Amino acid sequence: MGTTFLPVASIVSSAGGRDGWMIVLPAFILGIPYGLMVLSLLSQFPNKNLLQVSEIVFGKGIGKLIGVLYILITGYFGGLLLGQVGDIYERSIMPLTPISLFYLGTIILVFYLCKSGIEVFARFSEVIFPLIILALILNLTLSISRIEPGVLLPILSEGVMPLFWGGLKVAPFVMEYILFMAGILAFLPTDMKEIGQLRREVWRAVFLVGILDMFVAFTQILVFGPFETTRIVYGLLVLGKMVEVSRTVAGVESLFLGVWLGALVIKISAFLFTVVWGLETVMNLKGLKWEIAVCAVFMGIAFGFVRGSVLISEISFVDNYLILPFTTIWILGLWGTARWKKGKNIRGN
Amino acid sequence: MRSWMKMLKELTLRPKVHQVRKSPAYSFDEDLAKPVSGQKAKEILSKSSDIVFREFYLQGKESIPCLMAGVDGLVDKNLLDQFVLKPLMVDLPGRRELAQLTLSNVVDSTIQYLLPGLEIKKISKLSDAINAILSGDAVIFFGESKEAIVIGARGWANAGINEPVAESVIKGPHEGFTETLRINTSLLRRKIKHPSLRLISLKLGELTNTDIVVTYVDKVASPDIVSEVLKRLSTIKMDGVLESGYIEEMIEDFPYSPFPQIAYTERPDVLAGKLLEGKVGIMVDGTPIVLVVPAILTQFLNVNEDYYQRAMTAVLFRFVRYIGAFIAVTAPSVYIAVTTFHQEIIPTDLLMSISAGREGVPFPALLEALLMTIVLEILQEAGLRLPRPIGQTIGIVGALIIGDAAVKASLVSPLMVIVIGITAVSSYAIPYYDLSLAVRLTRFPLMILAGSLGFFGVAVGFYAGLIHLLSLRSFGVPYMSPIAPMRIRSLLQDTFVRAPWWAMKRRPQLLEIENPQSGGKGKE
Incomplete structure (x- = not known):
C-alpha cells in the first residue's frame, strides 16, 4: 500500500475534477496483468530476480543497461521519498525542528529494517498495514460530518476523457510495486501451489488498496471539493488536522503522522532493497558498506532537493516519466520475449 | 590494541560452545574413567567430612568384604538401616543361591535376592559411583569386584510444596515447584499421566554436576525443537550450574536483547499446560524455576488463570x-x-x-x-x-x-x-x-x-x-507470532482473546507440531 493514499486525491482531482475518484480503482487494476506477468516469469525462471532474467533473455549488455536504469530510478525515487518524510513533518506539525533530524531518524529506521532482512521487512509491513487501515478508517469516518454531497454533482459532466488521463497519473503507483516485485522475485517460493496463492494475493492486494485509495479520494473531494483537493497536496494530513470529537479530541494529526511514518518507512525500505539488489546483481557490489553508501545517497538526494510543492512535482515527474514508461516497457518486453523464446524452444524441440 | 580487540570480542560475541570457567585438573581425574573400586572411591572422597563409609561383611562371609558410601544429610538413614544394611548383614538361611555367593556373582545375587528396594542399579565405572554418591544415592562396593550397586536412597530435608509467591492465583491449584528435582518431576507426572510425557535426564556443570531434566510430550512437541534444546544444552561447558538462569543465557537466541526469549514458571499446572501446547520444559535441580521454550511475546502477557x-x-x-x-x-x-x-x-x-x-x-x-x-x-x-x-x-x-x-x-x-x-x-x-x-x-x-x-x-x-x-x-x-507472521486462528483463539475451551480445537499454530488436534474438549 505504501504511501499512495497521501497524494492520490490531489492527483486524480487535478485530472478528473469531481469525478476523479472513479478512476482510482480501474487504474490500480492495471497492476493485475503486470503482477501476473511477473509471477509467470517467476515460474519460468525460479529463484532469479528480473534483472537476472533480463540478462538471460535480452543478453548481458542490454540486461546490464536495464539494471543500471533500475538502480538509478529506484535510488533517486527512494531519496525523494526520504525527502518527503522531512517535508511532511516540517510542514505539518514540527516546523521548528531541523529537517535533517527527520531524515536521520527515518534513514536509521530504514537501514535497520533492511539490515534485519526481507523476512523482518515483510513482518513489519504485516504489522503496520492494519494500523494504516485503522488510521484511514478513523480519518474518513470522523470526517463524515464535514461532507457536502452536492460537490459530486453533476456526475461525468466533462465526459470520460479526463478520467483516462487521470488514470495514467495513478498507474505509476502500481508500477512502483511492480519494480519492487521485480527485485523480490528471487525470494519468492517457486512451488506451483504457492505461485497460485501469490496470483490470488496480487488480485486481493490490488482490489484492497484500490478500493481504500478510492475512498480516500472520494472523501477528500466530498469534504474539500475538487478545487481545494487539487490544491492541497497532502489532503489526508489536513483531514487529520480537522478531526474533532466533541471538542475533546482534536488536533490529533500528530498521532496519524506516526502511522504515516510507518508507511513511508516501508516504502523507502522497499526502494533501498531494490537498489541493494540491483547493485548486487548488476555490479556484484554487496555488503554492509554498500548498504550504508545507498543510505548516504538517499540522504544526499533528500538534503539536496528543494521542498514543498517542487518536491511533489519531482516525485510526480519520476512517477509519470520514468517509472511508468520504464516499467511498462521493460516488463511487457521481458515477458513477451521470454514467452516467444520459450515457444520457439518448444517448437524447436 | 589487538589484545583489547580480542577481549572485546570474547565479551561480546557468543561462541558456539560455551566454555565458561573451566574446572581445574585433579589428580583423580584419570581414575574416574577406571572400573569401580571401593578403595579408590574412599581415597577420593574421604577428605570430605560429610561422606560416610560403612564397612561390613556380606551375610557375615569374610570372603566378601563390602563398603557402603553415602553423603550424610542427603541419604535416608532409616531406609539404609532397615532395607539395605539389615538384609545384607543378617544371614537369611534357606536360600541355596546365597550359600554360593562369590565375588563374581555377588552383585547380581544381591540385587535379585537380598535388596528389596525399587531404585537399584548396577554400575561399573568409578565416575558413575562418585556421581551417585555425591548426588545423594548410596553405593555398595564389593571387595575387588568390578561392579557396584547404586541404591536410590535420597532423603534430604526440603522446603516442602508451597504456593509460588510470584505466580499466585485466585482460582486454580496452589502448589508450586520446589528446589528438589525429583519432587518437581513427580508434580509434573501427577498432571500428565500418559506414557508420552518424556523426561530426559542430563548433567551439567563440571563441579556441581547439576541434574537437568528436559521434558516434553512426545508427538505434541516439535522434534526439531526438542533436538535443538538438547543440542544447545550439550554445548554448555561450565564449572557450575546453580540456577536455571545460568542455562537461560547460554541457550537463548539473542543474548543482548532486553526481552525475555525463554519463559519460566514455578507452577506444575503452567508447565503441564505449556507442554500440552507443544513446548519443551527444562527443569534444573536446586531451583523451582522451570524454563519453557520456545517463548513468544504475547505469552508473557497471558497467565494460566486465564484458562481457569x-x-x-x-x-x-x-x-x-x-x-x-x-x-x-x-x-x-x-x-x-x-x-x-x-x-x-x-x-x-x-x-x-x-x-x-x-x-x-x-x-x-x-x-x-x-x-x-x-x-x-x-x-x-x-x-x-x-x-x-x-x-x-x-x-x-x-x-x-x-x-x-x-x-x-x-x-x-x-x-x-x-x-x-x-x-x-x-x-x-x-x-x-x-x-x-x-x-x-x-x-x-x-x-x-x-x-x-x-x-x-x-x-x-x-x-x-x-x-x-x-x-x-x-x-x-x-517472537512476534501469531501477530507477525499473522495467524488469524491463533490470534482469535488464544492471544488477545481466549476462546472458550470447546472452541480451542487446535494447538497453537506457531509451533510445527506433529499432532495439531488438541484432544481437549473441542469438537471435531
Whole structure:
C-alpha cells in the first residue's frame, strides 16, 4: 500500500475534477496483468530476480543497461521519498525542528529494517498495514460530518476523457510495486501451489488498496471539493488536522503522522532493497558498506532537493516519466520475449 | 590494541560452545574413567567430612568384604538401616543361591535376592559411583569386584510444596515447584499421566554436576525443537550450574536483547499446560524455576488463570494487561511529547491545568520525567531487597512523603507524579517479571526521543523496537507470532482473546507440531 493514499486525491482531482475518484480503482487494476506477468516469469525462471532474467533473455549488455536504469530510478525515487518524510513533518506539525533530524531518524529506521532482512521487512509491513487501515478508517469516518454531497454533482459532466488521463497519473503507483516485485522475485517460493496463492494475493492486494485509495479520494473531494483537493497536496494530513470529537479530541494529526511514518518507512525500505539488489546483481557490489553508501545517497538526494510543492512535482515527474514508461516497457518486453523464446524452444524441440 | 580487540570480542560475541570457567585438573581425574573400586572411591572422597563409609561383611562371609558410601544429610538413614544394611548383614538361611555367593556373582545375587528396594542399579565405572554418591544415592562396593550397586536412597530435608509467591492465583491449584528435582518431576507426572510425557535426564556443570531434566510430550512437541534444546544444552561447558538462569543465557537466541526469549514458571499446572501446547520444559535441580521454550511475546502477557476463568472474564483481564503494558511503555514519553511539542492535542481546559501545575517547576518535562522515573526505579529496587515490612514502609515513604514534598517544593508537577504513578501501576499488570524489566528498560530511550523529537521521536523509537521484536526468534519460532507472521486462528483463539475451551480445537499454530488436534474438549 505504501504511501499512495497521501497524494492520490490531489492527483486524480487535478485530472478528473469531481469525478476523479472513479478512476482510482480501474487504474490500480492495471497492476493485475503486470503482477501476473511477473509471477509467470517467476515460474519460468525460479529463484532469479528480473534483472537476472533480463540478462538471460535480452543478453548481458542490454540486461546490464536495464539494471543500471533500475538502480538509478529506484535510488533517486527512494531519496525523494526520504525527502518527503522531512517535508511532511516540517510542514505539518514540527516546523521548528531541523529537517535533517527527520531524515536521520527515518534513514536509521530504514537501514535497520533492511539490515534485519526481507523476512523482518515483510513482518513489519504485516504489522503496520492494519494500523494504516485503522488510521484511514478513523480519518474518513470522523470526517463524515464535514461532507457536502452536492460537490459530486453533476456526475461525468466533462465526459470520460479526463478520467483516462487521470488514470495514467495513478498507474505509476502500481508500477512502483511492480519494480519492487521485480527485485523480490528471487525470494519468492517457486512451488506451483504457492505461485497460485501469490496470483490470488496480487488480485486481493490490488482490489484492497484500490478500493481504500478510492475512498480516500472520494472523501477528500466530498469534504474539500475538487478545487481545494487539487490544491492541497497532502489532503489526508489536513483531514487529520480537522478531526474533532466533541471538542475533546482534536488536533490529533500528530498521532496519524506516526502511522504515516510507518508507511513511508516501508516504502523507502522497499526502494533501498531494490537498489541493494540491483547493485548486487548488476555490479556484484554487496555488503554492509554498500548498504550504508545507498543510505548516504538517499540522504544526499533528500538534503539536496528543494521542498514543498517542487518536491511533489519531482516525485510526480519520476512517477509519470520514468517509472511508468520504464516499467511498462521493460516488463511487457521481458515477458513477451521470454514467452516467444520459450515457444520457439518448444517448437524447436 | 589487538589484545583489547580480542577481549572485546570474547565479551561480546557468543561462541558456539560455551566454555565458561573451566574446572581445574585433579589428580583423580584419570581414575574416574577406571572400573569401580571401593578403595579408590574412599581415597577420593574421604577428605570430605560429610561422606560416610560403612564397612561390613556380606551375610557375615569374610570372603566378601563390602563398603557402603553415602553423603550424610542427603541419604535416608532409616531406609539404609532397615532395607539395605539389615538384609545384607543378617544371614537369611534357606536360600541355596546365597550359600554360593562369590565375588563374581555377588552383585547380581544381591540385587535379585537380598535388596528389596525399587531404585537399584548396577554400575561399573568409578565416575558413575562418585556421581551417585555425591548426588545423594548410596553405593555398595564389593571387595575387588568390578561392579557396584547404586541404591536410590535420597532423603534430604526440603522446603516442602508451597504456593509460588510470584505466580499466585485466585482460582486454580496452589502448589508450586520446589528446589528438589525429583519432587518437581513427580508434580509434573501427577498432571500428565500418559506414557508420552518424556523426561530426559542430563548433567551439567563440571563441579556441581547439576541434574537437568528436559521434558516434553512426545508427538505434541516439535522434534526439531526438542533436538535443538538438547543440542544447545550439550554445548554448555561450565564449572557450575546453580540456577536455571545460568542455562537461560547460554541457550537463548539473542543474548543482548532486553526481552525475555525463554519463559519460566514455578507452577506444575503452567508447565503441564505449556507442554500440552507443544513446548519443551527444562527443569534444573536446586531451583523451582522451570524454563519453557520456545517463548513468544504475547505469552508473557497471558497467565494460566486465564484458562481457569470463564472465557469472557479472561478476555477482559487480557485486555487490561495489554493496555497496562502499552501504558507502561508509552505513558511518560507521550506525556513529554505532548507537553513539549504537541500542545495542540490537549483540550484547552486540560492545557490550562497542566500549565498551572508546571508553573514554578524549574526543569523541562524530559528532565522531570527522567528524574521521577529514576526515583521510582530506586524505590522499587530498595523495596525489593528489604524485608517485607520495611519494604512496605519504603513504598509509603517514597510514594507519599517524597512525592508530596517534591510537588509542594515545585520540583515536579502534580500531573507528572500522576503519570509516573500510572506508569508504575501499569507495569505491575505485566505478569512476567522479566518482561516488566524489559519494559522498564525501553522506557528510558523512548523518553529521551520524545523529549528531543516529540511524536516523531516516539514513532522512531516505537518502530525501532518493533523491528527488533520482529527480528527475534525463540528456538526458531518468530517472537512476534501469531501477530507477525499473522495467524488469524491463533490470534482469535488464544492471544488477545481466549476462546472458550470447546472452541480451542487446535494447538497453537506457531509451533510445527506433529499432532495439531488438541484432544481437549473441542469438537471435531
